[in-house]
Structures are given as structure tokens and as C-alpha cells.
Amino acid sequence: MRVPTDNSVDWTTQYGWYMDLPDSGERVISPAVILGEAVFFNTVVPDSQICGFGGSGWxxxxxxxxGGELDEPAFDVNNDGVINNADYLTQSGV
Known part of the structure; x- marks a missing residue:
């Protein structure tokens, strides 16, 4: 799970926001989709072996x-067919 920051954007001096992708070689290779007040996109993290196949992504x-956290859940995490507060993910520790 990744938790984005909620840094404010000063639109008088900045053109928008950006996100540092933390995994080595990680990148966005397809267009983002905007739905309401949210933007969705996939990232790709290549295999660490130069001739490897596969990899992972988010x-x-x-x-x-x-570019921060959404106010409401966006995914049906608990798979009950409803997107609601029960779909919030929680994390503890570091």
C-alpha cells in the first residue's frame, strides 16, 4: 500500500503537482483517466534482471x-460489491 502526500499546490506559481515513483525504473506508460475529482493511472516496475520478463506495478x-489521498474509497477492497467506508485500508506500524 502506498499513501500519497496531500501537499497543497500554489496555482499562482506552480503548474500542478508531481509524484516521485519510489521503485527503481518505475514509470507511467499509459494515459491517466480522470473520474470526478480523482485521477487513476498504472505504473510499471520492470524486472530487476536485465533480460528478465514480467515485473510488477501499481x-x-x-x-x-x-495528487494526495482520495477523500472516499475508490476500490471495492473487501469485495462486497459496494464502495463505501468499509473499503478503507488501514495500516499500523512503520
């Missing part, structure tokens, strides 16, 4: 205005 959903 499906990201962030606030359109600042």
Missing part, C-alpha cells in the same frame, strides 16, 4: 487537485 488513484 494501480494508483489520487486526488486530481493535489
Amino acid at each position: 494501480l494508483m488513484g489520487v486526488d486530481l487537485e493535489n
